[in-house]
Amino acid sequence: xxxxxxxxxxxxxxxxxxxxxxxxxxxxxxxxxxxxxxxxxxxxxxxxxxxxxxxxxxxxxxxxxxxxxxxxxxxxxxxxxxxxxxxxxxxxxxxxxxxxxxxxxxxxxxxxxxxxxxxxxxxxxxxxxxxxxxxxxxxxxxxxxxxxxxxxxxxxxxxxxxxxxxxxxxxxxxxxxxxxxxxxxxxxxxxxxxxxxxxxxxxxxx
Numbered sequence: 001x002x003x004x005x006x007x008x009x010x011x012x013x014x015x016x017x018x019x020x021x022x023x024x025x026x027x028x029x030x031x032x033x034x035x036x037x038x039x040x041x042x043x044x045x046x047x048x049x050x051x052x053x054x055x056x057x058x059x060x061x062x063x064x065x066x067x068x069x070x071x072x073x074x075x076x077x078x079x080x081x082x083x084x085x086x087x088x089x090x091x092x093x094x095x096x097x098x099x100x101x102x103x104x105x106x107x108x109x110x111x112x113x114x115x116x117x118x119x120x121x122x123x124x125x126x127x128x129x130x131x132x133x134x135x136x137x138x139x140x141x142x143x144x145x146x147x148x149x150x151x152x153x154x155x156x157x158x159x160x161x162x163x164x165x166x167x168x169x170x171x172x173x174x175x176x177x178x179x180x181x182x183x184x185x186x187x188x189x190x191x192x193x194x195x196x197x198x199x200x201x202x203x204x205x206x
Contacts (some may be wrong), residue, residue, distance in 0.1 A: 003134040016040075021139040029056035037156050041139055041173035045205075051134045051167045052079050059090050060133040064094040068117050068125040070141045070170075071110075077206045092130070110191045114146035128161040139170025142177065153156040153180045 040047040040056075057063045067083065083091045096117025118141075125133050141147050153176050160166060170175065178184050200206060 001074070012111060014102060023039075031056070033163070035162055035166070037160070038165065038167040039139075039168065039173050039177055039184045040182040041168045041171060041178075041184070041185065042187035043171060043189040045192065047169040047171075047185075047186050048079075048136050051136060051169050052083075052166075054167060055083070055091065056133065057070070057136055059087055060088075063131040064090060064092075064129055065134070066094070067134045067136060068094040068096060068121040068124065068129050068138075069095070069136045070096055070114055070117050071137040071166065078203065089113070092124060093100045110141075110159060113144045114141040117141075117146050118152070122159070125155075125160055125164060125166060128164065130164065132165045132206050135166065135168045138168050139173045139177070141170075142174055143170070143172045149174050153177055156180060 029164075040050050055065055055067065080093065080095070084093050094117065096113050118138075119134065121135055121138075124130055138147070138152075142149050142152065154167060157180055160194070173184070194200070
């Protein structure tokens with residue numbers, strides 16, 4: 001090993017020690033716990049996938065969980081098959097909706113399905129034994145005014161149990177929801193194969 005390499009390693013070690021000390025100091029002050037309202041939005045892919053990743057973690061930690069899928073209910077997905085077939089005792093799954101709005105072309109039916117899904121979601125969220133509830137694509141129902149944004153936000157702020165986490169996914173999250181949330185991720189689209197004529201594929205989109 002050359003002297004130059006030894007010097008570089010020493011500088012690196014000193015830098016990492018400073019970073020660790022600063023990180024440890026910051027983490028020492030982070031002692032509170034609470035149930036979070038989490039919003040995954042934006043034009044990029046991965047909003048629902050992130051929610052399902054958190055669902056896997058909850059299963060690993062023996063945390064009872066639930067999913068309410070809005071809008072794309074009639075569309076068969078790998079995640080629904082996976083969780084309902086293999087983890088039915090740990091995950092309550094509710095499908096609400098007959099498919100994307102351009103497929104159903106029936107606003108009244110879409111509104112009724114979204115509202116029915118929200119009523120089921122409220123029951124699941126109110127249950128303190130269910131620690132994690134994923135409201136998949138609810139932001140689309142809110143954007144289309146199938147659900148009242150003020151009622152949804154008020155419910156989350158006043159009736160969600162203290163230690164329960166709720167994740168809301170979908171594009172175009174409303175400002176009222178973003179303001180109420182504890183964590184918001186805006187996933188930006190940089191590049192997508194759909195633009196090059198590639199259709200949605202198993203294991204990637206569904």
